[in-house]
Amino acid sequence: MSEPALAVTDLSVRYGAAATALTGIDLMVPRGEIVTLLGPNGAGKSTLMRAVSGLLHVHGGVITSGRVELLGSDVTSDRPAARVRRGLAQALEGRQVFPDLTVAENLAAGGHVRRYRKAQAREALERALSHLPRLHDLMDRKAGYLSGGEQQMLAIGRALMSQPTVLLLDEPSLGLAPKIVETVRDIILDIRDEGTSILLVEQNAAMALSIAQHGYVLESGRIVRSGAAADLRDDDEIAALYLGVSASEGAGSHA
Amino acid sequence: MTATVSTPETTAEVAPGFRRPSQRRRGPWAVAAWVVLMLAVPLLVSSDQWMGVGIFALIAAVGVLGIQIVMGLAGQVSIATAAFMPIGAYTAAWLGVDHGQPFWVWLPASAVVAGIGGALFAPIAVRMRGHYLGVATLGLVFIASYVWEVWTDLTGGSGGRVAAPVVINGQDLLDGYWSGDTQVLTLFQAWWYFAFAVLLVAMVVTWNIKRSRLGRAFMAVRDKDLAAGVVGIPVTRTKTTAFAISSAFAGVSGSLLAAYMGYVTPAQWSLTLSIDFIAMAVIGGAGTIAGALLGALFYKAMPEAVNWLSTYVPFVSQDAKVDGGLTAPLLSQMLFGAAILLVLLFEPRGLNALVRRPFHWARTRRERSAR
Structure with a gap:
């Protein structure tokens, strides 16, 4: 139980022959x-x-060194489906729902790797919907017709359908109204309280740091700062x- | 073309547990009524010509179902039907004629061999998308027609060869079905029932695929293959499966067509055939099961109907004239083209949606008055 949910060790990635995208990344998500x-x-x-998530190759990227471990197992060379089976799920940036499928079908697709029986599927669905009650009334609607906030909730719900231990959220607040961002924030906390570990990638640092325990700052492919979220929040x-x-306004105890 | 294919009815099909109660109750009755109607057709239609048209439509519908799967559900453009149909037809001829195997051997075999053909093409296909994939499948048709021309041992070259017969109880269905000295079923009646039975199996298979985990994976890959990968759907394998299943359907359609015609020539597997099948799928309603039959019926029956109608139109001569002018075949071609345009213009979701419209309208009215 002591191993972290997700551990990235000394990871370097490059695209094509020359462009190095990541250098020596160390990152950990505790359970x-x-x-x-x-x-x-x-x-x-x-x-x-x-x-x-294992989708680097789709974009022409290659891991040149380092390891990705999920719940203590090395998954660096595993296919995406194998990682999902091990308990990793992701809500992609820009929502990326299946526009021509209904909300119900989108959610069902999220449980693809689990091969649920009917009762299990219903159970997984109920669990996912307990975090996202808004989706209840939208089950028959095509995902393409949902609002941005609804699509974001669906993307999270779809990820939850595989009952993940680690959830990757890529910019969940992107392009959403402040009020919806608040809702999404509460949903994320709710999911965490159920025991799911979450890696949250955000441009909205205020929101992210307000709910995270730890934070990492990535610049030009390197981790330049890391620490407790509270410390980062107070950092000028x-x-x-x-x-x-601005630095003068940011009343802060320099960590 | 895959963007707006499914009607509310069809999307409800794939989400078990989330259907409205009214749909759950009526569906089986509608299907039962349709089956009874289909069984009654040979008793109601006395014209051999129209029965022939119907049989061609049933056979074509099997191939169209394959297109519904690969294009409608999985969103992969394929013009390769004319390459996979003959694989089925020649597999059937080889087993049925050269090796004397019965139809219940050669018919499934034509599906399996054509399906393998589709799976072998898939590694090339999954590397391409959209137009590029379309053109690649086009290339396959040209390669295949060359193969059929030169592989004379199998195909008989451009002269063609005898196709596998459907023999039931020692009787070739092309002679009708006899009990002693009395003919129970004519050629057309016998073939109608046989082709309908095969189509029914193909429809049930498609329906099950659509509702299954695999069908959902097809649609997920069609909508957003990146997101499909994220939820753990193996994109390459899913596309390959779609191609294999679609080709298997084409193979069955091809072997049936050859068996019904009694003869196969390489010239009949031209690019036009592929285009015909895509047209049937689109006219019927891309991705829909009923649409496969509706599209095939429309496509096969419309030219005949127009031909027949044109005899009543004044100033139209039945035969070609030396001095040009409007002839019946010419008019029928024009009207056929116009009919296709009208369908697509007024109901882009195809005949399937058009046929369902009154039912849909009645239901919304009922629901509204219930409130």
Whole structure:
């Protein structure tokens, strides 16, 4: 039980022959915690997510060194489906729901690797919906016709259908109204309280740091800062860069 | 073309447990009524010509179901039907004629061999998308027609060869079905029932695929293959399976067509055939099961109907004239083209949606008045 939910060790990734996207990344998500990964556009956040979920090859990326471990097992060279079976699920950036499938079908597709029997599928569905009650009334609707917030909830719900131990959330607040962001935030906390470990990639650092226990800051493919979320929140530099607060305003005990 | 294919009815089919109660009750009755109607057709239709048209439509519908799976459900463009149909036809001829095997051997075998053919093509197909995939499958048709022309031992070359007969109780169905000296079923009646039985099996298989985990995987890959990968659907394997199943359906359709015609020539497996099948799928309603039959019926019956109608149109001569002018075949071609355009213009989701419209309308009315 002591091993972390997700551990990335000395991970380096490159695209094509030359472009190095990530260098020597060390990152850990302890069980039952929310860990956030911050960083500007192009820092390599998505690349890191792809390396963890196993979809790097789709984008032409290659792991040149390092390891990805899920619940203590090395999954570095596993296919995406094998990782999902081991307990990893991901809600992709930009929602990426199946637009022509109904909400019910989208959710059912999320349980693909589990090969549920009817009763199990219903149980998984009820569990997922308990976090996302809004989806209840939308079951027959085509996902393509949902609002941005609803699609985000569906993307999270679809990920939950495989009953993951580790959940990767890629920019869940992107493009959502502040009120919806709050709802999404509560949903994430709710899922964490059920025991699921979460790696949260966010541009919205204020939201992310308010719910995470740990945080990492990625810049130009390297981890430049890491620590307790509370410390990062109080850090002047982080405040200035990611929280939209100038250094003088950011009252902070320098960690 | 896969963007707006499924009607509310068809999407409800694939989500067991989330159907409205009214749909759950009526579906089986509608299917039962349709089966009874189909069984009654040979008793109601006396014209051999129209029975022949119907049989061609039933046989074609099996192949169209294959297109519904690969294009409608899995979203992979394939113009290769004309390459996989002859694989089935020649497998059947080889087993049924050269090796004297009965139809219950050659018919499944034509599915298996064509399915393997589709699976072998898949490694190329899964590397491409959209138009590129379409053109690649086009290439397959050209390669296949060359093979049929030169592989004379199997195909008889451009002269063609005898196809596998359907023999039941020692009787070739092309002679009808006899009990002693009395003919119980004519050729057309016998073949109608045989082709309908095969189509029914193909429809049940498709229906089950659509509702299954595999069917959902097809649609997920069609909608967003990246997201499908994220939820753990093996994208490459899913596409390969779609191609294999679709080709198997084409193989069965091909072997049936050859058996019904009694003869196979390489020239009949041209690119036009592939286009015909895609047209049937689109006109019927892409991705739908009923649409496969509706599209095939429309496509096979419309030219005949128009031909027959044109005899009543003034100023149209029945035969080609030296000085040009409007002839019946010419008019029928034009009207056929116009009919296709009209269907697609007024109901892009195809005949399947058009046929369901009144039922849908009645239901919403009932639901509204119930409230």
